[in-house]
Amino acid sequence: MEGIIAIWQRDVIKFFRDRPRLIGSFAMPFMFLILFGSGMSGAMSAMLGGSNQAGPLADFDFVEFMFPGIIGMTVFNTAIFSALSVVQDKEFGYMREILVSPISRVSIAIGKVLGGSTVAVFQGLMMLIFVPFIGVSLSFGMVLELIPVMFLVAFTISSLGLLISSSLKTTQSFQMVIQVLIFPMLFLSGALFPLNGMPSWMNFIVKINPLTYSVDMFKKVILQPEQMAPALRQAMGLDLSIFNHVITFLEEILVVGVLGAIFVIAATIKFSNSEA
Amino acid sequence: MPNIVEVSGLKKFYKNFEAVKGVDLTVKEGEIFGFLGPNGAGKSTTINMLSTIIKPSDGTAKINGYDNVTEKNKVRASIGLIFQESTLDEKLTANENLMLHCKFYGIDKSLREERIQEVLEIVDLTDRRKSIVETFSGGMKRRLEIARGLLHYPKVLFLDEPTVGLDPQTRAHIWEYILKLKKKAGITIFLTTHYMDEAEICDRVAVIDHGKIIALDTPEILKSQVGxxxxxxxxxxxxxxxxxxxxxxxxxxxxxxxxxxxxxxxxxxxxxxxxxxxxxxxxxxxxxxxPTLNDVFLHLTGREIREETLSKKDLARKGMRRRFH
Incomplete structure (x- = not known):
């Protein structure tokens, strides 16, 4: 148990000590939100509402729509890149210090996943700084609800990261694999645009993408779609469904949680079998 | 004195290459045991097998009475390891590196402060306790690593080329610490080296070449064999x-x-x-x-142990480090 805490603690200390990383991690989401979000917002409203700006679709605000997606993206990026530390530890030798100590491999893997998750939750929470500037109203209760959701997502994605990093030896190869993985997962998750009217093969990828359910959970907490007009909800792509069944929040928790469990078990097994 | 390390028939083969071809040896408690041989002779592979990092292909090894394959965690708790390459976390302070080590080895909370003080004193780093390791010189990092290796009071301290890449003055210092340690803690030291003068300090030396031990005795007896x-x-x-x-x-x-x-x-x-x-x-x-131990090696193999230049892999690794720091 203490071994898990030690591994976790090291990653958290290093996260807060690394100022450039802390600041740099703001840059990407900020640019997406401001440049992409604000830039696209006019076009998006025009497409949805056409010249007819009356009716429920007039309320559509693209930046507001994107905000939960950006939080999802931040949590996702931070969590998956946290596994980079595993590869770096291999390169810089610290992994040997850990592996020759009497802590079990399982504890090391769990400590690493928890460290990555914690860091990702912090990063995600830091995105809430943008709240006052984009006109989303967020209550304290919503923030409290957001934290466990972020943690669940971060845990699942960190486990996926560890699973990938366990089989890789260099940071270059890790970054390569992650880049290839990140873009389709991000674009086909509904984080950046509403998932409406897609070709069926793409729709299939959307539905097997764990990030889709993760982002949708953030949307459900932040945008409160049940209070929206059905037409607007539809336009914003908030009626995520499988086989005509609209997926509930609880089901999403279940999906992400089960995936997380599978990933963490696979990652632990994979990690345990790797030699120093 | 009882045997603290017992190795018999230890072998390691990779796909098309036999790195270690059957090593038998015993090390007594409190001994400084040297493993001497040129680079690539199988020294590091043997030490990696003894310290549970890699699994032997054949043979058995026991440390402190525990089997290296079936009782890995007990072996790990009994040994300290200092590798050729640094395994410190350079972004953390000396204190944080030591504290993490205490936690990894489950050292009792009430003992930690005292132990950290103690090992820092042995290697003269008490005043740098709160400094980030990145700011340390190569010799200081090595000393900190030795300090860390001692924190959990290991029965056997493995040193894989403890002074490689250090200047002669720092090398001499490191040796001072190691000898101080032996006197103070009565620890068993198992080291590999290709420096002749370092091997002379050992109580007993095993000369290894092409994955086999070709001589094993005290430096005096080995030298007298050359005559x-x-x-x-x-x-x-x-x-x-x-x-x-x-x-x-x-x-x-x-x-x-x-x-x-x-x-x-x-x-x-x-x-x-x-x-x-x-x-x-x-x-x-x-x-x-x-005659020196080098002459012994020459006598036994017809070759000299030479300090080899860095291999391509080492160079690549060094380059990588520079890029990431």
């Missing part, structure tokens, strides 16, 4: 001199890197008087010395 004295000469025409010496004195002459010819004779001081008088080729310098 006699070593003569080193430098002449105007080394090639001719070599031929002449070999013909006239019926001894084997080896050429060392700094243009010296070396050969063994039974009684050096008597030999030298006649040799200088009789020798026809102009002699630039002549030197008489006792």
């Amino acid at each position: 006699g004295d070593m003569i080193e000469v430098s002449t105007g025409d080394n090639a001719a001199a070599k031929k002449l010496i070999e013909e006239r004195y019926e001894t084997e002459v080896t050429e060392s890197e700094n243009n010296h010819l070396a050969f063994r004779v039974d009684n050096g001081s008597e030999f030298l008087v006649d040799f200088v008088k009789e020798f026809d080729i102009p002699i630039k310098s002549v030197n008489l010395r006792r």
